[in-house]
Each structure stands twice: as C-alpha cells, then as structure tokens.
Amino acid sequence: MAELMMNGETPEILFWVGCAGSFDQRAQKITKAFATILDKTGMKWAILGKEEACTGDPARRAGNEFLFQMMAYQNIQVLNGYGIKKIVTTCPHCFNTLKNEYPELGGHYEVIHHTTLLQQLIDEGKIRMKEGGEFKGKRITYHDSCYLGRANDIYEAPRKVLEALDAELVEMKRCRTKGLCCGAGGAQMFKEDEPGDKRINLERTEEALQTGAGFIASACPFCNTMMTDGVKLNEKEESVQVLDIAEMIAMNME
C-alpha cells in the first residue's frame, strides 16, 4: 500500500490478508491462490503489508477488550490514513470484525468476503472456468464458517462459486444455519479443548466424511486447519482434500 501511495495511485480494493493468511503455511497457499485470481482479473489491488495487524478478534472473544481496542485503533488509523474505501478478506473473522465492529470505532469501509467477490467476478464473466476442469463431476461438500453464515448471513455466495466448478455439491447433515462449528472460533484456536468426550473438529470432519465427498471446501483459514487436522486423524488424507474455495477456483481458472 505504501508503494502505491508513493506513486500516487489508489487501488480498487484492499486485500486484508489476515494473520493466518500471512503466517500460517497452509493458509499462505490460500492467500497466494486468491492473489493469483485477483491478478488474472486485472483488478488493481493492494495489501497493507507490514502495516497490517491482527484485527483483535481472538483477543476480544477471549475477553481482552483492551487489546482489541488497541488493535482496532491502530488498524483504523492506518486504513483511514490511506483513505481505504473497499476491503476484501479471505478470513471470515477479519471480515466480521472489519465489517461489523470497526464502524462504531470510526472505521467505515465497504467490506466483502472473498467468496462474495468471487461470485461477483464469476457473474461478471471476469473469472472464466476451464472446460472439463479439475473438479468436474467430483463430489464436494461445503463446510459453513460460523462467522460467514450465522454471524453474517452469507450462505449462498460460497455455494454459487462452487457450482461454477461443475462438480457434484453435497450437503452435510448439519448445514447453513444449522452448520456445526469447526471448533476454532472464540479464540479456541489458540488453546487446548476443555475436557469432553471428543474434539469438535473431529465431530465435524466425520460428518463431512459421511457425505463421501473427495473434497471439503472451506472459506476460512481456521476452519481449513481444523478440518485438515480432522481428516488426518481419520487417516483419510489420501482420499479427501480440504481446500479453500479460492484455491479451487484458482486451479480451475482459464
């Protein structure tokens, strides 16, 4: 972003990468896939780079409001400083915080999740799929992210994007408003589970495996990690892949 500003340019959209997308090796692949898509569509986009910081979502949900407010203050200063109008993010947690929690703290932006942007780009014909692509006729099940679905009522965009893959979409027993959490939200990602009978990600992965799908589509880097772990624990990594919707589109794009 800093470079663009020096050249006196403004991007159409700011890609908010998020901490998982920046640092987590698995999530970096999602970031790269999405960046490739953005490049191919010819959009003018930018990232904050080193100036991006955690939105504060895990801190806030754990109960640390001070830390959340500190992160929000910094981020809003940076975003407003660059005059950012529109943000896309590959993380539903960043999406929720930027869209719903920053406005009353002074950060007003048009925020969209990457699945919604992908749907728009497909509808506008800016993303075109290969004939007989990678996923043609294959069985895919989509895992609803809580922070996309229940928290923000986005259920259709990810499914519409997946339809473009010409695959067979199957739903899990619990989906959409009834979708079962992967177990990562509310800062659970950053600690061990409380005592219980089973890990939540295992419960959810088993439900996904029951559909017989060869691909579990996710739209959140944390869900992706949880489901990937679940697939490994079930020793199914040979036959079942967990992929972000952006990765699937990038693989299938002309």
Place this chain on the structure above:
Amino acid sequence: MQIIQQVLFVLLAGAASWLFYKKASEIKRNILLGKEEDLTDQPSVRWRNVVLLALGQKKMFLNPLVAVLHFVIYAGFIIINIEVLEIVLDGILGKHRLFAEPLGSFYTFLINSFEWLAVGVIVVCVIFLSRRNINKLKRFISKDLNGWPRSDANYILITEIVLMSLFITMNAADRALQLNGNEHYHDTGNFFFSGLLAPSLQSFGDGTLVAIERACWWLHIVGIFAFLNYLPYSKHLHILLAFPNAYYARLDAPGKMRNMPSVQNEVLYAMQPELAPADAAPPARFGAKDVMDLSWKNLLDAYSCTECGRCTAACPANGTGKLLSPRKIMMATRDRLEEVGKNINQNGSFQDDGKSLLHDYISVEELRACTTCNACVQECPVSISPLDIITELRRSLIMEESNAPQEWNGMFSNTENNFAPWKFSPDERDQWATA
C-alpha cells in the same frame, strides 16, 4: 347464597390479581437491575420481529410437526381465555352464561370451537408429556433439568390437561341439566364434546349435576388464578415475555460483539492524551461478574427462557461432551437474579452475600468451552442470546481477574508485541508475496 358466591369470587379475583401484580413488579424491578442499553431504534423492524417470532413462532416452524403441536396449545390457551371473560363477569354479577342469550347461535359456535381447541390442547399436552417422560428426548432428559425444572415442565402440562377437562365436564353437566329441562340452565345448543358426554350424565339427577357443574366452574377459575400466579415462578413465563423479548432483540449482525465505550475511550486517551478529559474516571467494573453487571436485556432473556434446550442441542461444545450448556447459562442467570431479588426484598437494597453469577453459578470451565459460533442464538425461538452473557463474563475473567489459560496469555502478548496471535515477526507478514 348467591351473594356469598359473588363476594367470594370478587375477593378471590382481587387477591389473585394483586399477588400477580406484586410478583410481576418484582420481576420488572429485577430486570431493571441490569445495565442500561437502548434497544428502541427501528421500531418497524422490532414490531415485525414480534409478529414473526413471537406471535407467528417463525423459528418453531423449522420443525413443523412440533411447531403445529405447540401452536395448538398456544392458540388454544389464548383463545379459550376469551371464555374466562364470561366466567369472570358471571362470577362478579352472579349470572350464568351471560353471553349465551345476546350472542345466540354465535355463542354455540364460539363455545363449540373452544371445546375443539380444549380437546386439541389435551391431546397435545399428552403427546408433550410422553416426549418428556416416555420417549425421553435428549434435550429433556439432560442433567440441566434435574430437580425442580423437570417437575415444573410436567406440572404445567398436567395443569393444562386438568383445566381443559374441567371446562368440558362443566359444559357436559350444564348440557345434561338443559336436557333434563332445568329452568335455570337455558338451552345453549349442543357443543360437540360435552354433547357426547351429556346424555350419560342425565341420570345423575339435577342436584348432583348442579354440584358437578358448580364444582367444575369453581375449580376451573381457581385453577386459572393459581396458574396465573404460578407463571412468574415457572419456565412458562415465556408465554408473556416472548413478546417483549422479540421486540427488544438486538438488531445488529449476530457476529458483532457489544462495544465497551469505556475501554475504547481509555485506549483513545492513552494514544492521544490531548483528548482525555481531566475528570475521566474508569468504569467500576469491566465485563460482568454478577447479574447487575449484565444488560437489562440479558436479564429479560433469562426470565423469557422456557428451558426447551434447542440452544444446548445445537451447541458444538455441549455436543462433544464439554461442560458448557447455553440453556444452563440462562437458568443460572435467572436463579442468581431471583436470589438477588430475594436479598433486596429482605434488606431493602442488595447486600453483598459473598456470591456472584461468575464462579458460584457459572464456572470458568463452562465459559472457556464456547466457540462463539452463534448456534445457540440462531436456535432460540424467543430471541435469547446466551452468547452475550458468556462473552460478558469472559470479559470479567480476563480484565478483572487476569484469569486466562497460559496459551491465551501467549496469544495476547503475541498480538500486543508482534501484531499477530502467533510468535512471528511483523517483518515477515508479507513474505508470502515473495516466497
């Protein structure tokens, strides 16, 4: 004789209304112990929620069979209560079936419909009793309901069966007296169910029939007065509070957590000291330790909960054997609030009893298990948010007690120092672009 009955009735009705009023005011006072929160914007959306969620029971209809059964009880109960108006007026004025003559055949139609509804209510109550006690649905046999809450649910269903049976028996005895040609009991026409019973009662003789009719009449209305006063102590209070609870439901995106302007300002003043007013005082408490620290809406939620357990059935933590149960969060909040209310009744104002909602009623382990997935909020048919209470209590744990698992402390310090929840250098944040 008639006048004694009238006086007795008026006294009874007065006492029942006064007791109900007293308890209702107490509940209102308890709810207002909560912190202020303005929930009056967008009235048109709010009224829409009342119509769809409370009146129309929209979320119940996600499971249509149960929704229809529940709707029969609900509609039956409300509509049959129109008939209570006649009973009350009869009782005060010493009349018998005051509306029968002026309404004529419409009266026959009306009471006949009530009988159909009453039988519907009886049938559904029997089904619901069996779901709880014979089919033993998972959410009804949960340990959340051990003791009083489980009995409470059964008492309500049994009472409704008794009240409806009294109504039908009363009509049957009345009809038998009409068929016997008793002058005091003028012809109301035939009602379906009592009409079936009446012929077999005719042989009892007028004296017995009058006794049956009067006994049922009195038991029915005494039962209704008793039920009215049982409501405020019961989970059944939802039949009243579902309406305001739908109206005052938060309208923000469910993913949005309530802001804490006090903390927001404190951070702002730390960053920009020139903005800080000289007399900026920090808030007394961060987050909620006890019920008084919650919003009044959280407390209204607690009184509106009918302990159906849809939230807990959908909770990913509960479903995988963790201690957390969103229903129990609501029940604990109400129990603590009732305790605080009693404390105020005894002492005039709340005196510290060494207890609090956090720790004494809701444990750290329960709070820690929540993934903030919003499934409980989504499921609740009467617009309750257990999640909001959970996050408010978490705020108190962290900001008042510095009570966090070691891993969370690590996550906090990483976020603070490296601007990411993991221990990576901020300089590496854009390395994915070059690697």
